[in-house]
Amino acid sequence: MTPMPMTQVPLLAVRGLTKRYGERVGCLDVGFDLWSGEVLGLVGESGSGKTSVLQCLAGRLEATAGCADFFQRDGTIVDILRLPEAPRRRLARTDWAMVQQNPRDGLRMGVTAGANVGERLMAVGERHYGRIRREALDWLGQVEIPQDRIDDLPGTFSGGMLQRLQIARCLVTRPRLVFMDEPTGALDVSVQARLLDLLRGLVADLGLSAIVVTHDLAVARLLAHRLLVMKDGEVIESGLTDQVLDDPQHPYTQLLVSSVLQP
Amino acid sequence: MSGYNFAYLDEQTKRMIRRAILKAVAIPGYQVPFGSREMPLSYGWGTGGVQVTASVIGPEDVLKVIDQGADDTTNAVSIRQFFARTTGVKTTTRTDRATLIQTRHRIPETPLREGQIMVFQVPIPEPLRWLEPRESETRKIHALEEYGAMHVRLYEDITLHGRVATAYDYPVRVNGRYVMRPSPIPKFDNPKLDRNPALLLFGAGREKRIYAVPSWTSVKSLDFKDHPFTIEKWEQSCALCGAGDSFLDEVIVDDKGGRMFVCSDTDYCARRREPTR
Amino acid sequence: MSESAPPAIRIRRLAKSFTLHNQGGVTLPVLRRLSLRVDAGECVVLTDPSGSGKSTLLRTIFGNYKPQGGEILVRHGDRLVDVVSAEPRQIMDLRRRTMWYVSQFLRVIPRVPAVAVVAEPLRALGVGRADAIERARAILGRLRIPERLWELSPVTFSGGEQQRVNVGRGFIAGHPILLLDEPTASLDAASRAIVVQLIREARESGTALLGTFHDADVRDMVATRVVSLAEAETEAA
Numbered sequence: 001m002t003p004m005p006m007t008q009v010p011l012l013a014v015r016g017l018t019k020r021y022g023e024r025v026g027c028l029d030v031g032f033d034l035w036s037g038e039v040l041g042l043v044g045e046s047g048s049g050k051t052s053v054l055q056c057l058a059g060r061l062e063a064t065a066g067c068a069d070f071f072q073r074d075g076t077i078v079d080i081l082r083l084p085e086a087p088r089r090r091l092a093r094t095d096w097a098m099v100q101q102n103p104r105d106g107l108r109m110g111v112t113a114g115a116n117v118g119e120r121l122m123a124v125g126e127r128h129y130g131r132i133r134r135e136a137l138d139w140l141g142q143v144e145i146p147q148d149r150i151d152d153l154p155g156t157f158s159g160g161m162l163q164r165l166q167i168a169r170c171l172v173t174r175p176r177l178v179f180m181d182e183p184t185g186a187l188d189v190s191v192q193a194r195l196l197d198l199l200r201g202l203v204a205d206l207g208l209s210a211i212v213v214t215h216d217l218a219v220a221r222l223l224a225h226r227l228l229v230m231k232d233g234e235v236i237e238s239g240l241t242d243q244v245l246d247d248p249q250h251p252y253t254q255l256l257v258s259s260v261l262q263p
Numbered sequence: 264m265s266g267y268n269f270a271y272l273d274e275q276t277k278r279m280i281r282r283a284i285l286k287a288v289a290i291p292g293y294q295v296p297f298g299s300r301e302m303p304l305s306y307g308w309g310t311g312g313v314q315v316t317a318s319v320i321g322p323e324d325v326l327k328v329i330d331q332g333a334d335d336t337t338n339a340v341s342i343r344q345f346f347a348r349t350t351g352v353k354t355t356t357r358t359d360r361a362t363l364i365q366t367r368h369r370i371p372e373t374p375l376r377e378g379q380i381m382v383f384q385v386p387i388p389e390p391l392r393w394l395e396p397r398e399s400e401t402r403k404i405h406a407l408e409e410y411g412a413m414h415v416r417l418y419e420d421i422t423l424h425g426r427v428a429t430a431y432d433y434p435v436r437v438n439g440r441y442v443m444r445p446s447p448i449p450k451f452d453n454p455k456l457d458r459n460p461a462l463l464l465f466g467a468g469r470e471k472r473i474y475a476v477p478s479w480t481s482v483k484s485l486d487f488k489d490h491p492f493t494i495e496k497w498e499q500s501c502a503l504c505g506a507g508d509s510f511l512d513e514v515i516v517d518d519k520g521g522r523m524f525v526c527s528d529t530d531y532c533a534r535r536r537e538p539t540r
Numbered sequence: 541m542s543e544s545a546p547p548a549i550r551i552r553r554l555a556k557s558f559t560l561h562n563q564g565g566v567t568l569p570v571l572r573r574l575s576l577r578v579d580a581g582e583c584v585v586l587t588d589p590s591g592s593g594k595s596t597l598l599r600t601i602f603g604n605y606k607p608q609g610g611e612i613l614v615r616h617g618d619r620l621v622d623v624v625s626a627e628p629r630q631i632m633d634l635r636r637r638t639m640w641y642v643s644q645f646l647r648v649i650p651r652v653p654a655v656a657v658v659a660e661p662l663r664a665l666g667v668g669r670a671d672a673i674e675r676a677r678a679i680l681g682r683l684r685i686p687e688r689l690w691e692l693s694p695v696t697f698s699g700g701e702q703q704r705v706n707v708g709r710g711f712i713a714g715h716p717i718l719l720l721d722e723p724t725a726s727l728d729a730a731s732r733a734i735v736v737q738l739i740r741e742a743r744e745s746g747t748a749l750l751g752t753f754h755d756a757d758v759r760d761m762v763a764t765r766v767v768s769l770a771e772a773e774t775e776a777a
Binding site: 222225246247251 | 558560562599603604605606650652663
C-alpha cells in the first residue's frame, strides 16, 4: 500500500501555538496544517480558546509560544508569529483578510461603500479612479449588494448588508487566507442563510483558504471541510467536518453535538 | 530692545528648534515634534511660523511677512513689527529683496531663488487626522507608508463632487516618500512647491510640529491617473495690473454686488504696475 | 489490464463500535473483524435486516464514521489508499474523484437550486459551470424531475423528489466507486426503474457498487453478488 504523495506545502503550518494570560491559558499547544482551498472550522464554547488561536494567527494578539509557517505568494515561507510589524501589516492588507463578527469593526463607517471596497486597492497602489470604481461595482454585485448603493454611507445599510460589504472589502485583493470570527454571529437567523451561502460560493469560486471560528455547529458543517474542536484551550478532537459531527469520538464533542437544538 | 534676547527666544530654545529644523530638512516632509514655546500671540495666529522664523533669523537677514499674499493686513504688519523690534533687521515688501519670508496661506507669484527661506504657518500638520484621531496610529501609518487611505479621501471627493473638491491645503507627496499638508495655501500654489530653489520650512505652534522641504525637492500633489491634479483658473485678469497668471482675490466694491478681481500677491501686483520702483 | 485486477475496495478486519460517553459510557459494537472485497463492474448488495450495521459499513468506508481497527483499501487512480489511516485531505480527494456515497436523505441547503446541487460534484472536478449545469439538467430530466423545479431549492420538494436529486448528484460524475444506502427508499416504481438503469449503466462502465436495497425486486435486478455482514465478519481476509 502506498500513501498519497504530499508534494505540496501547506499554506499555513501551525505548531505548538500557546497563549497565556498570566496564570490563565488562552490556548495550549495548538497545531494544524491548513491547505490551499481548505476551510478549517474552530469550534467550541466560550472560553474554549478558539478566538485566542485566531487572534494570535491574525496578528492581533502576541502568542506566548509556537510557530506558524505561512507559504507566501513568492514561494518563501515565513513564521507569521515572529514577523515584524511592517511586513505583517502588509500581509494583512494583501494576502490575508479578517472578517469580523461585527461588521462595523471591519469597515469605515464614515466613507461610502465604494470607498470601503476600493481602499485596499488604493493601498496597494491602484491609482485609476475608473478602474477602482469598476472593481468596487463588480464586488458589490458578487456579494449581492445593489450596485446603486455604491455611493451610500454604510450607516444606511442593514446588518446583513454591512457584513456582505465587509466581505467585499476583505476579498478585493484576493487574499489567499481569510480569518473569520463568528461571521454570522451578529445577524438575524433569516439573514444568516444568505450570508453562509455567499461565503460557500466565494470560497469555492476563489479557491480561498479560511479559518472560521464559530460556536454554531450548523455554520461549521456548512462552511468547513475540517474541524478542530476546542475545550479549555486545547484541541480535543479533529477531523473531517462530517465525521466529527456525525461520529464524534470525544465525550465533549458528543456532548456538543447532542446539545444542538433541532427546531 | 532691552530685556529680551535677539528675536525674542532664548538661545537654548533656538538651538532646540534648529535641531528640529535640521532633522526636518534631513527627512523631507516628516513631522518633527518640538517644544513649542509660549509666544506673544495666540495659538492659531502663527506661533509656529514665528518660532521658526525667530530661530533662523540673523542680523543680516531681510524679512518679508505676508498674510494671504498681502504685506499690509493686520497680522502681517504685527508680525513684521514684532521682528523689527526684537531683532532690528531690515524689512521689505519685495519678494525679490527678501532673504526670509514668513507667510500665511500663500506662496508669492515671484519665483523664489536659492538662498531664500520661506516659513509657512501651519494650523494642522497631520494629513491623516481626518481619518485617524490617534497620533500613535498616524505615526505608524507614515512610518509604514500606508497611504491608501489618503486616496480614499480623494476618491470620496470625486464620487461626491465629480472632482477632487479640496481647494487648499491639498496633500502632497514629498520626495516620493512622506505625505504632507502644505498648509492652507490654495492648490494653485502647489506646483510652486515642486523643485523650489528655496528652503521651505513649516511650523505648527499649537500642534508642536516642524517639517521641511529642502531646495530642489520633488513635491507631487496626490491625484488619480484619470483625474489628474489641476489648478484654479480665472476668466478675468487682475483689474489693477492686468496679470492673467496670478491667484486672484474677488473684491466686492459696492452694495450693488459690484466686484473686481485683483492679485492676491500685493507685491507682485505693485511690481507689475510700477516696475521701476 | 491484467486478468486479476486489484479490487476497487478491499476491507480487512474492520472493527467499528460506538461509545456513548454521555449515556454511561456504553459501547455498542457494530462491525467485528469484517472483511469484504468489491471489484470493478460488481454490484455487491448487503442483505442484513435493518439495524445490523449496513449503513454503518457504508459510512465507514466513505470516511464519515471512524473505525476502531482494520483496513479499508480503496483504489484511487493508480494507488491504494487506506481510508482508516488516511489524512482528511486524502479522504476529501477520494470523495472528489473516486468514491461517492448516496444516502437516503438529501441534506438540503436553503437557497441552492436543485440543478446546482446536482452539478456540484462536476464543479469540484473542475468542469466549467455551463457544462456542469447542462449535464445536471440532463440527469434531472432523466430522473423525471419537472423542469419547473430545476431552479428551485429542494427545500420544498417531496421526499421522492429530494431523493431523486440526491441520486442525480451521486451518479453524475461517474465516480468509479459508489456506495448506495437505500437509494430507492422513497421512490415510486417508475423512478425506481430509472435508478436501476443508472446502476446497470454504471456497472457496465466498470464502476464498483456496494449498496443496500430495502426492495427485493430492485436488489434482484442490480446485484451481481449478495453478501451478509455476518458472512463478511467470519470471512478470512
